[in-house]
Amino acid sequence: MTAPVPESSAVPRHVAVIMDGNGRWAKARGLPRIAGHRKGLERVRELVRACGEAGVQYLTLFAFSSENWRRPEQEVRLLMELFLNALDREVAKLHENGVRFRMIGDVRGLGEAIAERIRRAEALTRDNRGLTLIIAANYGGRWDIARAAAELARGAVAGAIDPDAITPESLEPYLSLSEVPEPDLFIRSGGEQRISNFVLWQLAYTELYFTLVLWPDFDRAQFEQALASYASRQRRFGLTGEQVEAARRA
């Protein structure tokens, strides 16, 4: 019997990115950290275009983690301003280009002004058929799993769910990215080789790509290198290489 192999192709369907290194980029130029984030936003624009052109269907960006609140107050305030301005200025353009916009994380924690714009941007772009751009803000992978577990617990308490029958598949519908295919490729810029509480559950079989390049320098050529690295890998999903080959030929 041929084991089922999840679909995968040379171009990742879903790319997830930790955009690290903005602060160091700015520091190296004697600039305030926010200058690095601003340059980082330019790279986001470029990446959205590049993903659309390459045929990537989902792009998830880690913009602000639940832990980032611990940063200096001034940096957090300026980052929130940057998000707000970006939402005001970019959403119409995204919509024109057929991009579907989504946000994951505890959106209410970002303040009412940002939450309201997010709701509007999601509603405006809901039916678009191009790239789905997912911004993770005030997001943490453990928060997401704990929230899903709480939903299961509620179901169990209400008698609708049998705790002994719970499987990974029972939890999945309650996760933030439940209706999106799992990331095929994870990219982290800035030299650190860790996941840092990003989408933990969904990265189980994702190909990981780490680069020393700081996010404000992560241009189209850097993205193409990441895509080439992905295309050169064989994804086995726990099977042997021979099983994967046989399933692909079938």
Ligand code: FPP
């Ligand atoms: C990490 O670099 C980056 C962030 C915490 C913020 C990322 C935000 C942007 C790229 C701009 C806005 C994006 C959107 C989608 C609106 P760091 O500050 O940790 O860099 P460091 O490690 O060099 O200090």
